[in-house]
Amino acid sequence: MDTINTDILICGAGAAGLTLAIELARRHVDFMLVDKIDGPFSGSRGKGIQPRTLEIFEAMGVVDRMVAAGGAYPPQRKYRADGGYDEQPSTEGLAPSPAEPYNLPLMLPQYLTEGILRDRLAELGHAPRFGQELTGFEQHADGVTARLARADGTTTTVRARYLVGADGGRSFVRKALAIDFPGESMKMRAMVADLSLTGLDRGAWHRWGDGPGQISLCPLMGTDLFQLQMPVPLEGDIDTSDAALAAVIAARTGRADIALHAVHWRSVYEMSSRLADRYRVGRVFIAGDAAHVHPPTGGQGLNTSVQDAWNLGWKLAAVVDGAPDALLDTYEAERREVAAAMLGLAGKLLEAARTRGDLRRGRETQQLDLGYRTSPLACDARGDDAIVRAGDRAPDAPCRGAAGQPLRLFTLLAAGGWTLLRYEPDGAGVVAPRKGLRIVTVGMDGELRDDGGHLRTAYGFAPGEVALIRPDGYIGALASDERGPALNTYIANSLI
Numbered sequence: 001m002d003t004i005n006t007d008i009l010i011c012g013a014g015a016a017g018l019t020l021a022i023e024l025a026r027r028h029v030d031f032m033l034v035d036k037i038d039g040p041f042s043g044s045r046g047k048g049i050q051p052r053t054l055e056i057f058e059a060m061g062v063v064d065r066m067v068a069a070g071g072a073y074p075p076q077r078k079y080r081a082d083g084g085y086d087e088q089p090s091t092e093g094l095a096p097s098p099a100e101p102y103n104l105p106l107m108l109p110q111y112l113t114e115g116i117l118r119d120r121l122a123e124l125g126h127a128p129r130f131g132q133e134l135t136g137f138e139q140h141a142d143g144v145t146a147r148l149a150r151a152d153g154t155t156t157t158v159r160a161r162y163l164v165g166a167d168g169g170r171s172f173v174r175k176a177l178a179i180d181f182p183g184e185s186m187k188m189r190a191m192v193a194d195l196s197l198t199g200l201d202r203g204a205w206h207r208w209g210d211g212p213g214q215i216s217l218c219p220l221m222g223t224d225l226f227q228l229q230m231p232v233p234l235e236g237d238i239d240t241s242d243a244a245l246a247a248v249i250a251a252r253t254g255r256a257d258i259a260l261h262a263v264h265w266r267s268v269y270e271m272s273s274r275l276a277d278r279y280r281v282g283r284v285f286i287a288g289d290a291a292h293v294h295p296p297t298g299g300q301g302l303n304t305s306v307q308d309a310w311n312l313g314w315k316l317a318a319v320v321d322g323a324p325d326a327l328l329d330t331y332e333a334e335r336r337e338v339a340a341a342m343l344g345l346a347g348k349l350l351e352a353a354r355t356r357g358d359l360r361r362g363r364e365t366q367q368l369d370l371g372y373r374t375s376p377l378a379c380d381a382r383g384d385d386a387i388v389r390a391g392d393r394a395p396d397a398p399c400r401g402a403a404g405q406p407l408r409l410f411t412l413l414a415a416g417g418w419t420l421l422r423y424e425p426d427g428a429g430v431v432a433p434r435k436g437l438r439i440v441t442v443g444m445d446g447e448l449r450d451d452g453g454h455l456r457t458a459y460g461f462a463p464g465e466v467a468l469i470r471p472d473g474y475i476g477a478l479a480s481d482e483r484g485p486a487l488n489t490y491i492a493n494s495l496i
């Protein structure tokens, strides 16, 4: 039996596990990423990537690949009984703004998203180890001992400082920790499948019927496939054979001209809404669907899973590098509240779709307004009427470098450390440079020029004010005076 030592063992190489792996790899943390399946998952499942996740993918260096590989959501086309149809946009977006560069969700089948994340991980010198199942673990004062099993009967022992269960809705890690997963069944079962078919144009998300007899066929951007979604009876076996699918498409659409040629992936799942009571027990964490499951309405699950990992990644890296362990407690404090709100949203959208046929998706699904104002990591003296508060997402701003070149704030933030923005200061800085902290002076004599006033508008800056932005692009602290004790205590406690 092999024994491997590592800092972080990540169980599950889905969207959450891959994001966490990239964040650790970018920071040169030693980790091991395992998945029990033999090779990459091949279904479309979570196909909607929300604007906030696109911002995160920009920082991870993959957003342009994602956008090039996918496409925009087509309009919803609802067929009437007389054969005619009505169309409505799938998403409501405002125009992109200097502060919010991505205004619409991207459609990209989950297997393509995960493939791009694996490619990024490969560029950083790592890869998931498939065919390795976590079958047990014990915690000690200074680490976790885990057992991995392979199909050929061989096993590996892994000694890690921390274990992260990014192992999906049926999470082995969550169950092994005896974390409660309260919630409710939505008493709905649905089928999802990826199909090659002819007879439908790819310019619309086609929908027929209401209630239990409805069916939808959505062109999957970046592929030649359509994604089928339809409710199926809650009880009993469901025939998912190719012939049964062809028959149900004909019956529910009433169309003889839609020809099914191949079924590439299919799945039947029961909808439920559940939230884990805890995200951390000792040295073990859960992230993604392991911590929350909910109906797919609103396309929130993959996004929330990626953002869990995005929140946890820099914190794990900092603690491995010597930051206080208490930083890791802020992961549950910040992310569980976000998931609780997201569960409510997905349920509300499911109800609107079920009762009113309302399929529009507005700003609330875009995740740009999520933040951590009540977090222990939020420090500011501004009032609630301020344009941004500590804990909020740090807005983007197109600026110029001192040489006159265009330079977006997000480009600076993508480096992944802390950033202290000193806005038009009246003298030399008092915060000393330190590992992991970039100090950026904004002003006509500074390294960053806010000549369009976008930083001032987005942050409500007055001359002399400072913003300390966290490695994950949220505002940690806002202060009117960089010499004040609050900011300096914050820096002393939060940055190693």
Ligand SMILES: Cc1cc2nc3c(=O)[nH]c(=O)nc-3n(C[C@H](O)[C@H](O)[C@H](O)COP(=O)(O)OP(=O)(O)OC[C@H]3O[C@@H](n4cnc5c(N)ncnc54)[C@H](O)[C@@H]3O)c2cc1C
Binding pocket: 011, 012, 013, 014, 015, 016, 017, 034, 035, 036, 037, 041, 045, 046, 047, 048, 049, 110, 132, 133, 134, 135, 166, 167, 168, 169, 171, 172, 192, 269, 287, 288, 289, 290, 296, 298, 299, 300, 301, 302, 303, 304, 305
């Ligand atoms: C029909 C449908 C539509 C959806 N649409 C959207 C959408 O538009 N937008 C959106 O954001 N989300 C959507 N989702 C949800 C999305 O698919 C999930 O939220 C997302 O896959 C969660 O990612 P994850 O990494 O947490 O878990 P998963 O993707 O489930 O990955 C978990 C991994 O852990 C591995 N694993 C499990 N146990 C072990 C073990 N013991 N040892 C080793 N490995 C293990 C599994 O093999 C798996 O690869 C949709 C889901 C469905 C079903």
